[in-house]
Amino acid sequence: MALSKQVFPGDVQDIQVPVIAQHYLVCGTEDCKKNCQFYCNSCHQPLCEQCRDEHHIIPENKNHEVVPYRQRIRKLHVEKCKDHPTKDIDMICENCQVAVCSKCLIKYHRGHTFDDLESIYSKNFTMCLDKIYNINQYYLPTSQDIKRDIKEDVLKLKAFMDKIRTSIKAEAESVKRLVEKAMSDNLEQANEMEETLLEKLQSQDKAYDEYNGFLEILVKEFQDYLSYDKVQNNPILLSLSEVLNIKPIPKSTEPVYPVFTAGQYSKNDVAKLLGTVTVPTTKPASRKIKPMNITSTQLKPTRKLKEADGDELEVNQKLSLSSTAKSVREYIVPGVDCVYHISVGKSGILWASDRGGNLVQTDLQGKQLQMIKTSGRDDGYHTVSLDGNLIFADRTNCSVHSIIHGKTITRFIKTKEWVPLSIHTSSLNGDILVGIRTFLKGKVARYNKTGKEIQSLERDNKVQELYSEYPHYITENINGDICVSDFNKQAVIVVNKIGQHRFSYTGQESKIRPFGICTDILGHILVCDINSKTVHLLDQDGQFLSLLVTSQKGIKTPRGVCVDGDNNLHVGDGDTNTVIVYKYLQ
The missing domain is CATH 3.30.160.60 (Classic Zinc Finger)
Structure with a gap:
């Protein structure tokens, strides 16, 4: 052999x-x-x-x-x-x-x-691989998460200190206004004192003006007496004592000037008025490091399921692959010509789209609940958030929109010159993963719930471009891996949470042309191949397991796939508006 x-x-x-x-x-x-x-x-x-x-x-x-x-x-x-x-x-x-x-x-x-x-050698080799796996799947991503938290804390700190600086300035302005008011009152009081003293001095000045006038008149009278040429009836001879009587000089007082007493204050007194900035004595809390639940590459993952009341229940997966995929039902999606992409919502609600931009909300029986017209084509351009809101890409305006409670359409991401093709909501943290393209280039961008870009994946660790200009379907696996169907590269490209390239799946016996892609609760990757008109089933590490859906099993041209909350696989037909539901886990 x-x-x-x-x-x-x-x-x-x-x-x-x-x-x-x-x-x-x-x-x-x-x-x-x-x-x-x-x-x-x-x-x-x-x-x-x-x-x-x-x-x-x-x-x-x-x-x-x-x-x-x-x-x-x-x-x-x-x-x-x-x-x-x-x-x-x-x-x-x-x-x-x-x-x-x-x-x-x-x-x-x-x-x-x-x-x-x-x-x-084999034992230690496996142990080394496990360590490398754990580093890439837990230690590096967790460290990157903490670094991201630190960067967010830096921004929060700057914003917080800006508020404190604003408060300090506002306090100073308040004290300044009080100082100006006190100064204004003191100046007014000084003016009033000055006016009172001036009035008194002016009164004294007027009294002396009158007295001086009296003296001048008296001098003139005396001069007349001296020049009187007749002895008879001369007043100087008859009543000299009365004529010579001069009024005394009026009395006056010197002004008592106001005294200014300077304020008694220090820098500390002013600081008390303005307030102070202090560092609390509270001991800073240690950052939480999530526990590692990956111990070996051989272990099956676990997944946290959320109950209706919001509590998290960690369930060990006991499901396994069935020997064959069994068709359990099918339904028609009204309002579309074909089914190129399916997004799972809460309470059995699905969104399905065709290549003409028609996007329809339906229940699991195919009853139409809502329909909107979009600029989408044959891409995975819509997803359902953890709150149950529809999020979809707008090619025309290079943006991402959200429909809140099925009514209000809001744009919350602008991708600038990059055209959004595919989109997926992370079930791990609610982040939005978007496959975007520009001239001859493609990449994956990660946004948080508010629409802020927090990660951009364009090249691998060898500085080679990860994607072509057509990353048209995207999903996330239970371990945080980002899985992309790249039509032009004819490959499913998988990177880990921090963007390191893990593997590329290009087919079994021949090259694939990948379309719709999704993952399940066990970490399997399911991808439609339009060349073979089948759905390929891969394990979490990219190893081919089987052709899960073939033309002999119902769907002639599988294009869109998704797994619902009951672990059923929905496969959309690219030629008709039919969806067939398969049970492949037991």
């Missing part, structure tokens, strides 16, 4: 990325192209189910250990012993903690305890 040159998850090439799933795993048997599900630990060969059975039939393989692929033992690189060049190093001495060959074991390590080097 010849081994193919396919690279499998867990080989040395995978060390930089915890889980690699380029395309799908193929059986290692020569000329067999089937999906690999098993692995022979003895001869290190991937096997499909049929080749596994045939492998056991061969007598020399009777005692070979064949296990599910995930439980395989990694093949140890062959290395010759330096002391014994004909022997492979295949054991490890636990006493000396060195790798040895069988001859070293006998010659230098007699009586020591040994273990199989390949088993140790």
Whole structure:
């Protein structure tokens, strides 16, 4: 049996990325192209189910250990012993903690305890992959979340301190107004005092003017007496005492000037008037770090379900894949020509759209509840928020709108020169993921609930463009992975929460042309392929599992997919307005 040159998850090439799933795993048997599900630990060969059975039939393989692929033992690189060049190093001495060959074991390590080097290598290799996986899935995203919280705290702090500065200025203005009023009162009082004193001085001045006039008249009279030429009847001779009587100088007082007493105050007194800024003595609370619930790449995820009263109930998933997808019902969506995209709402409410921009709200029986006209085309351009509101992209105005309570249309995201194609609401935190395009370029932008852009995904860690100019369907997996159907790249491109490229799925036996995409409660990825007219089912790491829906199972041209709250798969037909519902989990 010849081994193919396919690279499998867990080989040395995978060390930089915890889980690699380029395309799908193929059986290692020569000329067999089937999906690999098993692995022979003895001869290190991937096997499909049929080749596994045939492998056991061969007598020399009777005692070979064949296990599910995930439980395989990694093949140890062959290395010759330096002391014994004909022997492979295949054991490890636990006493000396060195790798040895069988001859070293006998010659230098007699009586020591040994273990199989390949088993140790495989165990530690898996442990390293788990650590890398945990770093990428928990530690890095959590650290990035905390960094984002810190940046938000910086903005909040600036806004808070701006309010304090405004309060300080307002307080100062208030004190300033009081000072100006007190100053005005003091000036008015000083003016009144000045006016009173001036009146008194002016009164005294007037009295002296009158007195001076009296003296001038008296002088003139005396001069007349002196020049009198007749002795008879001369007043100076008859009544000199009366003539010489001069009134005394009027009395006056000096003004008593007002005294200004300066205010007694200090900087602290003024500070008390203005208020002070202090740092509270309260000990700052530690930031909450969410607990890690990922311990191994082999574990199935859990998902938090919200009950009607808002409490969260964490449920361990006990569902598993059925052997086949079973059609349980179908319904017609009135008002559309075909069904290119389906969004799940609360209480069994769906939104479905066609390539002509018709967007219809319907119940699970296909009864039309509402219809609007949009600029959407054959893209996944609408989603339902965690509050049950419809959010849809507007190609014409490069924006994203929300319909609140089924009535008011509000624009809350402007994508500027980027045209929005696809959109999805995160069930983990309510963020809005939008696939957008501009001339010959595409990217994914993440917005918070208020419409602020908080993340832009355009290039991988090798600075290569992640997407073409047509990322036309988008969804999010339960581990935070962002999954995008890129029509022009003919691939499903998956990055983790912080934007690191995890894998790209490009098909099984031939290239796919991906359309509608969604994920389920177990982390499966379901994507429509218009080339094969099927729905591909992948696991969380991008490994192909099966063709879940084919033309023989009802839908001739699957375009839109979604999984409802009861874990039923809704598949929309690209040629008619029919939706068929399948049960594929049990």
